[in-house]
Amino acid sequence: MKPRQKYSAFALVREAMRGHTGWPRAWNSPLPSKRYDVIVIGAGGHGLATAYYLGKNHQIRNVAVLEKGWLGGGNTGRNTTIIRSNYLQDASAAIYEKSRSLYEELSQQLNYNVMFSPRGVMMLAQTHHEARGYQRINNANIVQGVATEYISPEQVRELCPIISISGPRYPVLGALWQARGGTARHDAVAWGYARACSEMGMHIIEQCEVTSVRTEGGRVVGVETGKGSIECGKLAIVVAGHSGVVAERAGFRLPIESVALQALVSEPIKPCLDVVVMANTVHGYISQSDKGELVIGGGADQYNNYSQRGSFLHIEETVRALVETFPIISRLQMLRQWGGIVDMTGDRSPILSRTPVEGVYINCGWGTGGFKAIPGSGWAMAELVANDQPGALAASFGLERFREGRFIDESVAAGVAH
Amino acid sequence: MLKLTCPYCGIEADETELHGGGEAHLERAAGGAGDSELEQYLFIRSNPRGVHFERWHHIHGCGKWFHAARCTETMEVFGTYSAQTLRPPENTLSEIKRRRPNWVNA
Ligand SMILES: Cc1cc2nc3c(=O)[nH]c(=O)nc-3n(C[C@H](O)[C@H](O)[C@H](O)COP(=O)(O)OP(=O)(O)OC[C@H]3O[C@@H](n4cnc5c(N)ncnc54)[C@H](O)[C@@H]3O)c2cc1C
Ligand SMILES: [Zn+2]
Numbered sequence: 014m015k016p017r018q019k020y021s022a023f024a025l026v027r028e029a030m031r032g033h034t035g036w037p038r039a040w041n042s043p044l045p046s047k048r049y050d051v052i053v054i055g056a057g058g059h060g061l062a063t064a065y066y067l068g069k070n071h072q073i074r075n076v077a078v079l080e081k082g083w084l085g086g087g088n089t090g091r092n093t094t095i096i097r098s099n100y101l102q103d104a105s106a107a108i109y110e111k112s113r114s115l116y117e118e119l120s121q122q123l124n125y126n127v128m129f130s131p132r133g134v135m136m137l138a139q140t141h142h143e144a145r146g147y148q149r150i151n152n153a154n155i156v157q158g159v160a161t162e163y164i165s166p167e168q169v170r171e172l173c174p175i176i177s178i179s180g181p182r183y184p185v186l187g188a189l190w191q192a193r194g195g196t197a198r199h200d201a202v203a204w205g206y207a208r209a210c211s212e213m214g215m216h217i218i219e220q221c222e223v224t225s226v227r228t229e230g231g232r233v234v235g236v237e238t239g240k241g242s243i244e245c246g247k248l249a250i251v252v253a254g255h256s257g258v259v260a261e262r263a264g265f266r267l268p269i270e271s272v273a274l275q276a277l278v279s280e281p282i283k284p285c286l287d288v289v290v291m292a293n294t295v296h297g298y299i300s301q302s303d304k305g306e307l308v309i310g311g312g313a314d315q316y317n318n319y320s321q322r323g324s325f326l327h328i329e330e331t332v333r334a335l336v337e338t339f340p341i342i343s344r345l346q347m348l349r350q351w352g353g354i355v356d357m358t359g360d361r362s363p364i365l366s367r368t369p370v371e372g373v374y375i376n377c378g379w380g381t382g383g384f385k386a387i388p389g390s391g392w393a394m395a396e397l398v399a400n401d402q403p404g405a406l407a408a409s410f411g412l413e414r415f416r417e418g419r420f421i422d423e424s425v426a427a428g429v430a431h
Numbered sequence: 432m433l434k435l436t437c438p439y440c441g442i443e444a445d446e447t448e449l450h451g452g453g454e455a456h457l458e459r460a461a462g463g464a465g466d467s468e469l470e471q472y473l474f475i476r477s478n479p480r481g482v483h484f485e486r487w488h489h490i491h492g493c494g495k496w497f498h499a500a501r502c503t504e505t506m507e508v509f510g511t512y513s514a515q516t517l518r519p520p521e522n523t524l525s526e527i528k529r530r531r532p533n534w535v536n537a
Contacts, residue, residue, distance in 0.1 A: 257477070258480050266477065269476065269478055270453070271478055271503075317454075317485070318506070320504060320505070320506060324446060325432060359473070359474050415470050416470040
C-alpha cells in the first residue's frame with residue numbers, strides 16, 4: 014500500500030489536475046496475521062475508535078479490527094448522528110462531554126473531514142413533567158461544567174421558526190438547548206478512524222466474523238473467524254446489537270436486550286431547519302442534512318429483534334408527531350427508511366467493562382444514543398484495555414453495577430436517549 | 432406488523448394491541464436471594480439471535496398475560512401459550528424443532 018497521503022486543499026488541486034487517479038486507498042485490507050496483541054471485534058465507530066486510541070494514547074499498535082460485514086455497516090452507518098452531552102448523571106456527563114469535545118477537533122486530529130457541525134441541539138419540553146426533568150438536567154449540567162441552558166418557547170421559535178409552539182396536543186413549554194451540540198457525518202467518522210488506524214499499521218479485516226472465542230484456563234488466547242483462527246493477547250468486544258451473541262460465544266451473558274430502532278429521510282428541500290430538534294414525548298427527532306433531506310428518527314420497538322427492520326407503526330407514530338410539530342413538512346415524501354439493532358441496558362447507560370473471561374473486555378449498551386459517544390468511548394475503552402483497569406471515564410460503567418445496584422439511570426429524563 | 436394470537440381470547444392481535452413483557456421463564460429470585468441471583472433475575476438476559484420465549488400482555492384486549500415463542504431473526508412465530516406454565520409446552524417445542532432442527536434449548 015502507498016503511504017498515506019495527507020488530505021489538503023493542495024492535494025485536491027493536484028488530484029484535480031490528474032483526473033483523481035492518485036488517491037491511495039484510505040485503509041489497507043490485509044489477510045489476518047497469526048497473532049495480535051489486541052483484537053477488536055466490530056468495525057463500527059466504537060471499535061475503530063478503541064483501536065485508534067490504543068495506538069495513539071497507549072502505543073499498542075499490533076492491533077486488528079475484525080468486522081463481519083463492512084466497515085461502518087452497523088449502527089454507526091444507520092444513525093441520525095445527533096451529538097450532545099447534556100445528560101443527567103455525573104458519569105454520563107463526563108464521558109459524553111469528553112466525547113463532544115473530542116468531536117470539535119476530530120477532523121484535524123484524523124486529517125479527515127468528519128463534518129462536525131455544532132449547529133445546536135434542542136430537546137423540546139412538551140409536558141410539565143418533561144419541563145421539570147430538563148430543568149433538573151440543566152441544574153446538574155451547571156454543576157458538572159457542561160454548557161447547556163433551559164430556554165423559553167419564544168427562544169425556541171426564534172431558533173426554529175417552523176415549529177408550531179402552541180400544540181395542539183403537546184404545546185412547547187420550553188427546551189433544553191445545547192448550542193455546541195450538533196451532528197457529524199456518520200460514515201466519515203468510521204472512515205476517518207479506519208484510515209488513521211491503518212496508517213499506524215493496524216489491520217482492519219472486513220468480511221471476517223468471529224464465530225468463537227478460545228480460552229485457556231479462563232484467559233483468552235484467540236478467536237475463530239471466517240478467515241481462520243487468530244491468536245491474541247487481549248480481546249475487545251465492541252459489537253453493539255450483537256453483544257449478546259458474541260458474549261455467548263465467549264461464555265457469559267449480559268444485561269442487554271437487542272431491539273430495532275428506525276430512521277428515515279425525506280426528499281431534499283431548501284434549507285428550513287438549521288438546528289437539531291428532539292421531541293421525546295412524541296418520539297420524533299429531526300435535522301436537515303447538507304443535501305437538504307430531513308433526517309428523522311423515531312422510537313425503538315418493544316420486542317427483541319435482530320432483523321434490522323422495525324415495526325411500521327413506529328414510523329407512523331413518529332411521522333404523525335412530527336407533522337403536528339412541524340406543519341410545513343406534511344406534504345413531503347419520504348425517500349428511504351431503515352433500521353439498526355440497538356443494545357439496550359436496564360439503566361439506559363453503556364457498559365465499558367472487564368468480563369468474566371480474563372483478557373476480554375466489552376464495550377456495549379450504547380443503545381439508541383452512542384454515535385455521539387464514539388470518540389470518548391474509544392478513549393475510555395483503550396485505557397481500560399491497555400491498563401487492564403478502567404480510568405476515571407469508564408470506572409462507573411462496569412458490569413458489576415447491575416449486581417451492586419449502582420445504576421447510572423438515564424432512562425428517567427427521556428423516552429428516547431439520543 | 433407483528434401479530435400474535437392470544438391463547439386466552441383467541442384473537443389474532445396486532446402488536447399495537449399488545450404490550451411486550453420481555454424474556455419468559457425467568458426463575459424468580461426468592462426472598463433470601465443474594466446479589467448475584469437478583470442480578471440474574473432482574474437484568475441478565477439470553478437475548479438470542481433466533482428462538483426466543485417471551486411474555487406478552489394483551490393490554491388492549493382481554494387483559495391477560497401470555498407467552499410466545501418467536502424467532503428474533505426472521506420474526507416467525509412458533510406458537511403462543513398460557514402464562515400458567517414454567518416451561519414451554521411440548522407442542523410448541525416440537526414445532527420449533529421441526530422448523531429449527533439444530534436448535535438446542537439453552
Ligand atoms: C436508527 C438509529 C438512529 C440512531 N441515532 C443516534 C443519534 O442520533 N445519536 C447518537 O448518538 N446515536 C444514535 N444511534 C445509536 C448509535 O448508532 C450507536 O450507539 C452507535 O453507532 C454504536 O456504534 P458501535 O460501533 O458500538 O456499533 P456498530 O456500528 O453497530 O458496530 C458494531 C459492528 O460489529 C460487527 N459485528 C457484530 N458481530 C460480529 C462478529 N461476530 N464478528 C465480527 N464483527 C461483528 C457488526 O457488523 C458492526 O459493524 C442511533 C441508532 C440507530 C439504529
Ligand atoms: Zn386476549
